[in-house]
Amino acid sequence: MHPASSVILFTSASGAGYGVLALTPAFVALGLLPPDRWLGASLLIPALGMVTIGLLASTFHLGHPERAWRALSQWRSSWLSREGVMAILSYGPALAYAYGWIVLETNDGAWAWAGFAASLTALGTLFTTAMIYRSLKPVPAWATDWTVAGYLVLGLLSGLAIITAVASGFGFHPVRFQTAAIILILAGAIVKNGYWARLETAWEQAQASSGQAVASDNTVLRSVEWPHTEENFILKEMGFRIARKHAERLRRIARNLLFVIPAVVFVISPSLAPMPYAAWAAWLGAALLLAGIVVERWLFFAEAKHVVTLYYGLD
Amino acid sequence: MPFPAPAENDGVETSPAVADEVKTTTCYMCACRCGIRVFLKDGQVRYIQGNRDHPVNKGVLCGKGAAGIMNHLSPARLRKPLKRCGPRGSGDFEEIEWDEALSIAQSWLGDIRKNDPKKLAFFTGRDQSQSLTGWWAKQFGTPNYAAHGGFCSVNMAAGGLYSIGGSFWEFGEPDWEHARILLMFGVAEDHDSNPIKIGLGKLKERGAKVIAVNPARTGYAAIADEWLGIRPGTDGLLILALVHELLRAGKIDLDYLARFTNAGWLVRQAPGTATDGLFLRNDSGTPLVWDRKTGAAVAHTDTNAVADLTSSHNVNGATAVPVFKLIAERYSDSQYAPDAVADRTGIPAETIRRIAAEIADAAFNHPVTLPVAWTDAHGKTHAEMTGRPVAMHAMRGISAHSNGFQTCRALHLLQMLIGAVDTPGSFRYKPPYPKPIPPGPTPSGKNAAANTPLDGMPLGFPASPDDLLYDDDGTPARIDKAFTWESPMSAHGAMHRVIANAAAGDPYTIDTLFLYMANMAWNSSMDIQGTLDALTATDPATGEYKIPHIIYSDAYASETIAYADLILPDTTYLERWDCISMLDRPIGEADGAGDAIRQPIVEPDRDVRPFQSVLLDLGARLGLPGFVNDDGTPKYPGGYADYIVYHQRSPGVGPLAGWRGTAGDQDGKGDSNPEQLDRYIENGCFWHGAIPDDARYYKMANQGYLDWAVKLGFLPKAEQIVLQLYSEPVQTFRNAARGHGALTPPDHLRDQVEQAFDPLPFWTPVGEDEHPEAEKFPLHGLTQRPMHHYHSWGSQNAWLRQITAQNRLFMHRQTAANLKIADDDWVWVESRHGRVKGQVKLVDGVNRDTVWTWNAIGKRAGTWGLNESVPEVKKAFLLNHIIPEKHADGTTSLSDPVTGQAAWFDLRVKVYKAEPDEQGETAPALDTLARVPGQAAPVDRLDFGRAFRAKDGGR
Amino acid sequence: MTCLPSTSGAKLGLVIDLDTCVGCQACVTNCKEWNTGGHMAPLTDTQPYQAGADGVWFNRVHSYEVTTPEGETRALHFPRSCLHCEDAACVTVCPTGASYKRSSDGIVLVDEDKCIGCKLCSWACPYGAREYDVFEGVMKKCTLCVDRIYNENLDEEDRVPACVLTCPTGARHFGDLGDPQSDVSQLVAKRNGQDLMPEMGYRPTNKYLPQRAKADTSAKSLEPVEDTSGATGLLAWVDRMLSQAD
Numbered sequence A: 001m002h003p004a005s006s007v008i009l010f011t012s013a014s015g016a017g018y019g020v021l022a023l024t025p026a027f028v029a030l031g032l033l034p035p036d037r038w039l040g041a042s043l044l045i046p047a048l049g050m051v052t053i054g055l056l057a058s059t060f061h062l063g064h065p066e067r068a069w070r071a072l073s074q075w076r077s078s079w080l081s082r083e084g085v086m087a088i089l090s091y092g093p094a095l096a097y098a099y100g101w102i103v104l105e106t107n108d109g110a111w112a113w114a115g116f117a118a119s120l121t122a123l124g125t126l127f128t129t130a131m132i133y134r135s136l137k138p139v140p141a142w143a144t145d146w147t148v149a150g151y152l153v154l155g156l157l158s159g160l161a162i163i164t165a166v167a168s169g170f171g172f173h174p175v176r177f178q179t180a181a182i183i184l185i186l187a188g189a190i191v192k193n194g195y196w197a198r199l200e201t202a203w204e205q206a207q208a209s210s211g212q213a214v215a216s217d218n219t220v221l222r223s224v225e226w227p228h229t230e231e232n233f234i235l236k237e238m239g240f241r242i243a244r245k246h247a248e249r250l251r252r253i254a255r256n257l258l259f260v261i262p263a264v265v266f267v268i269s270p271s272l273a274p275m276p277y278a279a280w281a282a283w284l285g286a287a288l289l290l291a292g293i294v295v296e297r298w299l300f301f302a303e304a305k306h307v308v309t310l311y312y313g314l315d
Numbered sequence B: 001m002p003f004p005a006p007a008e009n010d011g012v013e014t015s016p017a018v019a020d021e022v023k024t025t026t027c028y029m030c031a032c033r034c035g036i037r038v039f040l041k042d043g044q045v046r047y048i049q050g051n052r053d054h055p056v057n058k059g060v061l062c063g064k065g066a067a068g069i070m071n072h073l074s075p076a077r078l079r080k081p082l083k084r085c086g087p088r089g090s091g092d093f094e095e096i097e098w099d100e101a102l103s104i105a106q107s108w109l110g111d112i113r114k115n116d117p118k119k120l121a122f123f124t125g126r127d128q129s130q131s132l133t134g135w136w137a138k139q140f141g142t143p144n145y146a147a148h149g150g151f152c153s154v155n156m157a158a159g160g161l162y163s164i165g166g167s168f169w170e171f172g173e174p175d176w177e178h179a180r181i182l183l184m185f186g187v188a189e190d191h192d193s194n195p196i197k198i199g200l201g202k203l204k205e206r207g208a209k210v211i212a213v214n215p216a217r218t219g220y221a222a223i224a225d226e227w228l229g230i231r232p233g234t235d236g237l238l239i240l241a242l243v244h245e246l247l248r249a250g251k252i253d254l255d256y257l258a259r260f261t262n263a264g265w266l267v268r269q270a271p272g273t274a275t276d277g278l279f280l281r282n283d284s285g286t287p288l289v290w291d292r293k294t295g296a297a298v299a300h301t302d303t304n305a306v307a308d309l310t311s312s313h314n315v316n317g318a319t320a321v322p323v324f325k326l327i328a329e330r331y332s333d334s335q336y337a338p339d340a341v342a343d344r345t346g347i348p349a350e351t352i353r354r355i356a357a358e359i360a361d362a363a364f365n366h367p368v369t370l371p372v373a374w375t376d377a378h379g380k381t382h383a384e385m386t387g388r389p390v391a392m393h394a395m396r397g398i399s400a401h402s403n404g405f406q407t408c409r410a411l412h413l414l415q416m417l418i419g420a421v422d423t424p425g426s427f428r429y430k431p432p433y434p435k436p437i438p439p440g441p442t443p444s445g446k447n448a449a450a451n452t453p454l455d456g457m458p459l460g461f462p463a464s465p466d467d468l469l470y471d472d473d474g475t476p477a478r479i480d481k482a483f484t485w486e487s488p489m490s491a492h493g494a495m496h497r498v499i500a501n502a503a504a505g506d507p508y509t510i511d512t513l514f515l516y517m518a519n520m521a522w523n524s525s526m527d528i529q530g531t532l533d534a535l536t537a538t539d540p541a542t543g544e545y546k547i548p549h550i551i552y553s554d555a556y557a558s559e560t561i562a563y564a565d566l567i568l569p570d571t572t573y574l575e576r577w578d579c580i581s582m583l584d585r586p587i588g589e590a591d592g593a594g595d596a597i598r599q600p601i602v603e604p605d606r607d608v609r610p611f612q613s614v615l616l617d618l619g620a621r622l623g624l625p626g627f628v629n630d631d632g633t634p635k636y637p638g639g640y641a642d643y644i645v646y647h648q649r650s651p652g653v654g655p656l657a658g659w660r661g662t663a664g665d666q667d668g669k670g671d672s673n674p675e676q677l678d679r680y681i682e683n684g685c686f687w688h689g690a691i692p693d694d695a696r697y698y699k700m701a702n703q704g705y706l707d708w709a710v711k712l713g714f715l716p717k718a719e720q721i722v723l724q725l726y727s728e729p730v731q732t733f734r735n736a737a738r739g740h741g742a743l744t745p746p747d748h749l750r751d752q753v754e755q756a757f758d759p760l761p762f763w764t765p766v767g768e769d770e771h772p773e774a775e776k777f778p779l780h781g782l783t784q785r786p787m788h789h790y791h792s793w794g795s796q797n798a799w800l801r802q803i804t805a806q807n808r809l810f811m812h813r814q815t816a817a818n819l820k821i822a823d824d825d826w827v828w829v830e831s832r833h834g835r836v837k838g839q840v841k842l843v844d845g846v847n848r849d850t851v852w853t854w855n856a857i858g859k860r861a862g863t864w865g866l867n868e869s870v871p872e873v874k875k876a877f878l879l880n881h882i883i884p885e886k887h888a889d890g891t892t893s894l895s896d897p898v899t900g901q902a903a904w905f906d907l908r909v910k911v912y913k914a915e916p917d918e919q920g921e922t923a924p925a926l927d928t929l930a931r932v933p934g935q936a937a938p939v940d941r942l943d944f945g946r947a948f949r950a951k952d953g954g955r
Numbered sequence C: 001m002t003c004l005p006s007t008s009g010a011k012l013g014l015v016i017d018l019d020t021c022v023g024c025q026a027c028v029t030n031c032k033e034w035n036t037g038g039h040m041a042p043l044t045d046t047q048p049y050q051a052g053a054d055g056v057w058f059n060r061v062h063s064y065e066v067t068t069p070e071g072e073t074r075a076l077h078f079p080r081s082c083l084h085c086e087d088a089a090c091v092t093v094c095p096t097g098a099s100y101k102r103s104s105d106g107i108v109l110v111d112e113d114k115c116i117g118c119k120l121c122s123w124a125c126p127y128g129a130r131e132y133d134v135f136e137g138v139m140k141k142c143t144l145c146v147d148r149i150y151n152e153n154l155d156e157e158d159r160v161p162a163c164v165l166t167c168p169t170g171a172r173h174f175g176d177l178g179d180p181q182s183d184v185s186q187l188v189a190k191r192n193g194q195d196l197m198p199e200m201g202y203r204p205t206n207k208y209l210p211q212r213a214k215a216d217t218s219a220k221s222l223e224p225v226e227d228t229s230g231a232t233g234l235l236a237w238v239d240r241m242l243s244q245a246d
């Protein structure tokens, strides 16, 4: 699938934003974060910012952005619509929670419930986004729960990285978040490797039944002539191909940025490094991890093949 | 019964108004000439649909026809007459007014006519007004006239007309309703584009067997039940091997042979004499047969006689052999046995035997009998019509080879032997065919004289060497050397030789080359560079062009424009009157005769004029007899429409056969009818004369048909047309080669003529296979017609060019592997004449020794209203660049020695990988031609149709 | 409304015969010429006379070579257009309700006034039947010629899709596949009509008739007239035949 930068930007940015919105209230509840209004501001405002930028970015590639509001209407059937609805919904509790914490300087009691709701809607939005891809059967690579798991875990992981970095700026040692980091990094590594492990075979299965794409079972199909000698919409949008070795290199980069480096920065170094080194590391780690998310997202599209390309004899 | 519109209430307008007006006319996106209904909205063409009532297409349209709107609106349309200002080939023109254009033409042509008319060479291409253009040339007085048939399929036409008085091509068709087997030899598309597709659909429906004999498995071959990937140029062997098998097993229709062919005619055996191999005739000139009952030689017309087919006889002193005996002896020879031809043809012997068996089974175990009583030419009535359900069709795969004439004859021989010519289930003539054999008239044009019309039409059918066209001083009368010993039976002329000969001044120099609708500077010529050199060659002494004047009529900015001095811009097919006439290439089908017209659907928005009207205008300005009244005023002031209605070729016979006579109640013959065109328009712009039910088969000997044909003026007299297994006219040329008669071939052609003019079909390798260097070029190089492009015109069509803007070189996987060539590689295709670069596509469905590509997709930069960087220019390629124009001898052109048919498919090539730094672009790349004046730069967006929808209340 | 109708009254669709399709492209250009002035007009073309020409088409024809399990290779022409699926995810994924399936006849359409051009429906179509109009910023697709099949301004026999009307070989058929008695349903039953990519579970309405087994090639070769072969044998036989005649 064609890796459109707007979609990559959207999913990575809003993913991180929702990650922060989902984890923050939980950490507060666990007492990992104090009710310091400035800390709250530095966590929630950027998070809401990233979510909003992401949402706006997602309208860049529309043919009719001015009609975007219509996309909220079909929540009964469409995950894209549901995502829009959830995204809007998530603003309510998130803003309320931010109001309580930043303006009234309180995040317990009723405000904790708002935080809880903010967490849920944030997770919900991550989930609906993932389900858009999960539900596309013509893209075998995506049509798996690994996709959903990937979006959730990586959203949370990028959220965690940001929280850790920001918190460390307020003098909180990253070691506090070590357990969460261990869990999310492990989960992330498992999920992405699971996703990648399945990717090839999913496509080979699709290829195996390509004869049925032209109503001639078990025949081997060789494209002789396309319906057009130059590229058309289908090929531009869905005919994207990335060389295997190129993909492997990028996967390696993604693994390092998403799991290896973070493991060092958020799991190992906190136990060794004193402040402010640990803080600096956290900031650097967060930046690298976000870069990793972008690489992973680019691959998510570039590596996904659409069954329509079977008609064009593309491998 | 259509579905009623449901109440969906989704606001969709299910009954939009589609047209303010629907006009009928005839498609001209190709020469098939289907009937169309043109939907007009606000005076704009909204939609083109097939005309359901039309005999040719019965409502369907092909891929081209349905894209007609985009040719009609093409940015490549010429806008105004053009006069060359730069050197030839630069494309540097200025726009001029019609008056100036016509007076220039008039002055050039006027001088020629009053001095030496043959210094005008008038050649036309894809047009369908050859009865007008030919007559114009005749009245002008130049023998130098022909249409494109000479490089198209004259082998097919001549081979058929001299054998069965008809032909495949568009002169006949399979019996789609009754055939059990159809054998298609070398057909990709043919002129009957839609009828063949409709017919194949019917065969498939009925479960008949379709066998495609073709080096390439595409299009029709793709849906064939069996594909024989034959080696190019060897069909003659395959066909004669089938004949061998059928003879061996006695699976032949003796009754048919005796009644309808010259199987029993006696051939004189007198080696060394002038009459050797000619028929024995009685005093009234009627060929004789040996009557088994009376044991005497009698006229073949004697209905009581039972002709002997098997033994020689002595007829008052002369030894004579029945034709059939000659046939039995020749084709029973083991050289025609399947095992002997298998290697050469690439078709396994057992396959050949099986196909012969299948043919025999269908023909003799499953005859088709129709309960229709009919009377034959001898007055004998028959209760029913019985036929052999084995149909054959062939086209340029057979005819575009230098052995095509005889291969085509071989195919007709096979048909005749099994009684499969115009019998139920077999091949069927389309009226006005069959014609008498040998066909007439003979060609005219000897000793052309100033201000004098020719005594007959320039093209015709020689019956003997006496009919060759040499002036009294012995020089060939025609610039293309048609009807000379180089190609005596070149019934369609030899357009492909005109330019080279004219530039070489061989046989003489000309003053003006007048071309119409033929892209001779590109896809219509072999050796393109050589052709361009000839068009621009100058005389070193004077610096003048060797071809002093070139006038060209085209409708679009083709490659040839840049090489003319004067351009007469034509309209598109939706903007003019046209006439698809019985005097030219009719649109009949097996059950009826037909002709048609085009009517102007919309007015041109440019300063262009219909070429036929321009030609009439020129004729009048030149005062050509027949074009002016006695007082010198133009005879057809209303242009072509006037001519179509009022011109009479012979009393009562005009361009159109329908609604003749002042009352409009006569078919075929009759006075001119002032309202004829209205009648045509009322009837959908065509006329169809159905053949009486009892006259639809055995047309060559069916009294009912013969009478009907005479009534309509197709035949001079209602006399049986005896099919010619053995061709006497051909033998007369052979005798001349053996030194008999007044006119004999020059020494360098003697052997060629003696060998080629065999009265019985035979096979010989095509010229290029015999070339001394043949081994260096192990592969055969072919082109095919893409079904959705018409020659060079498709690329200007915004829709069609999206489908195909680049042609690949198709090559067998295994052959490529042996040459270390991978799929999509760029390769050089090299012939003994030159090399061209293209990209391969590997397939299984092609003969292993053959590579092929789509025809005429490649374009020259600056033409057809396209940008210079389009794939048609950068990636697509033409094989024409590397097709040599001459045979190995360097003198005779790469043509069939009998008919002069251009042997496009003789081409042999080698293929090798292009260097890494040669990837991605084709070669040769000729320099860019300047856009014709007044032509806007291409738009970057086409939203044709928006306006119509708005009209429907849409957005 | 992008929830699919539980049932559609009729199931209008196409039946395409791969055994007779010669790949002539007539259905392709006829579809284009009708629809570029029809309900979805215009079918915009970009760079029409330049390199990289591209445009909106509702019907495209591929050509293939296939190798059967028996090892036989064949050529195959394959027209590809919207199959008006019963489980049309192209509809359910649409966030705006622009993409919908008609409950009356099952035709899947796009309402251009609602479409935001997010292209998700084209991702959801396994068959590549939706093409985006870059200039209009909306998605376009085969309308099953909804503006022809019911059009009272057309002659009755013309009220069929343009591609069906034009197909020279008669390889395309139109009708109600929901009615087992309809000609198309009968044809599908007789010729074992197939769904494309059934594993996708879209339950296409359009059906494709697979290529028939090629005609048998078991015929025996011919026996000679009699043991004396060659011309003499033949002529002797002909002679006998003729003697019987006289």
Ligand SMILES: Nc1nc2c(c(=O)[nH]1)N[C@H]1C(S)=C(S)[C@@H](COP(=O)(O)OP(=O)(O)OC[C@H]3O[C@@H](n4cnc5c(=O)[nH]c(N)nc54)[C@H](O)[C@@H]3O)O[C@H]1N2
Binding pocket: B125, B126, B148, B151, B152, B153, B516, B517, B518, B519, B520, B523, B524, B525, B553, B554, B555, B556, B557, B558, B559, B560, B570, B571, B572, B573, B611, B783, B784, B790, B791, B792, B793, B855, B856, B879, B880, B904
């Ligand atoms: N390699 C190879 N070359 C071949 C062949 C092949 O099989 N292989 N086939 C040969 C054969 S059989 C033929 S017939 C020729 C065909 O070749 P041509 O007879 O040259 O046919 P076209 O190239 O279609 O173009 C004829 C010209 O007519 C112009 N034209 C189109 N419509 C009109 C009109 O309405 N009025 C006027 N005045 N002009 C118009 C076009 O713009 C074009 O320039 O090609 C020959 N060349």
Ligand SMILES: Nc1nc2c(c(=O)[nH]1)N[C@H]1C(S)=C(S)[C@@H](COP(=O)(O)OP(=O)(O)OC[C@H]3O[C@@H](n4cnc5c(=O)[nH]c(N)nc54)[C@H](O)[C@@H]3O)O[C@H]1N2
Binding pocket: B030, B031, B152, B153, B185, B186, B187, B188, B189, B190, B191, B192, B193, B213, B214, B215, B216, B230, B231, B232, B233, B234, B235, B395, B396, B397, B398, B401, B782, B783, B784, B785, B786, B787, B788, B789, B790, B791, B852, B905
């Ligand atoms: N769509 C479309 N239709 C056209 C035209 C067009 O340009 N486009 N042109 C029109 C014109 S002018 C003409 S003349 C006709 C030509 O009509 P066709 O003769 O059908 O057209 P070609 O493409 O020349 O077909 C030649 C076929 O013969 C095969 N062939 C080549 N050599 C041999 C051989 O030695 N043996 C056998 N058995 N087969 C062989 C080729 O593979 C090819 O399939 O088409 C007319 N119709």
Ligand code: SF4
Binding pocket: B027, B028, B029, B030, B031, B032, B033, B034, B057, B060, B061, B062, B063, B064, B065, B066, B193, B194
């Ligand atoms: S075959 Fe096609 S292009 Fe030719 S006349 Fe018929 S519809 Fe027109």
Ligand code: SF4
Binding pocket: C020, C021, C022, C023, C024, C025, C026, C027, C028, C061, C077, C079, C166, C167, C168, C169, C170, C171, C172
């Ligand atoms: S029109 Fe008919 S034969 Fe031609 S491509 Fe379409 S389906 Fe095939």
Ligand code: SF4
Binding pocket: C081, C082, C083, C084, C085, C088, C089, C090, C091, C108, C124, C125, C126, C127, C128, C129, C130, C141, C202
């Ligand atoms: S073919 Fe594609 S566009 Fe048509 S209904 Fe099915 S899924 Fe939707």
Ligand code: SF4
Binding pocket: C093, C094, C095, C096, C097, C098, C099, C110, C114, C115, C116, C117, C118, C119, C120, C121, C122, C138, C139
């Ligand atoms: S592109 Fe239009 S029709 Fe397709 S899903 Fe988006 S809004 Fe719906």
Ligand code: SF4
Binding pocket: C030, C031, C032, C035, C058, C059, C081, C082, C141, C142, C143, C144, C145, C161, C162, C163, C164
């Ligand atoms: S049904 Fe109509 S819109 Fe659909 S492919 Fe056929 S012609 Fe095109």
Ligand SMILES: [Mo]
Binding pocket: B151, B152, B153
């Ligand atoms: Mo031709």
